[in-house]
Amino acid sequence: MSIQVQLSELTENKSFTFLEFFSVNQNNGCSLGEEAMRKRLRGLLKSGEVVRVGRNAYCVSNQTLRNYRYEYSAESSDIAKAVMKAFPGMEFNIFELVQLNEFVNHQIAHNVRFLSVEGDIINYVFNYLKERYPGRILLNPTPEMYHQYWYDGMIVLTKRVTEAPIGENEPWESRLEKILVDLMSDNLLQDIISQSELTAVFEGAFEHYAIDESCLFRYAKRRNAELRLKTLIREKTTIQLKVG
16 A cells, blocks of 8 residues: 555544554555654655654645745854854854744834844853944843844844754754744744734744644743743634644
């Protein structure tokens, strides 16, 4: 029996585990062992036929559901390379404000780059960057400071939340799960992005991309936003969660 037919048996579930994937294949005459079956599942994830929606939770993809990728600007890539060279091993993330244009109703015309770094060395990073990008760095600005000194192309340096998700392509890239939670929990982003946009942002994200719900809610818990996130999804959107 073809893998497409086997996968069709799994689409009846909201999500499936590796054990369920393994059982369906065995029940349809596949003689592969567990390790070979894990390799098959990894191949399906790579091809996009299956997407990850949680810890040991997968979903058969469709024509619209895909893994999130964003093409960062050359300047963001330059910032990332400079930071990695100056502070090897440091965990950090970059988020471009215009990343949200795919989801918001009111388009963002001017870009701002948010760089979040480990809190214990944030001042060292700030001193390094203000020499490399003079006059363009704001350190932990309040919303009032942000609006007072804002200009196109500004770099906002903030403290990174510990155990924040790392990017799947490059560790410094911002996963969509991280962006969604930050929009609900970061004071500055909440001031910049109208909260009336959140419903459209979340529904667009879940409609078009494979959201790792375990990652999403784990990070929301780190930011003390888990209850608010679940309330928003349940009361303000039409999203049907696939896990739990």
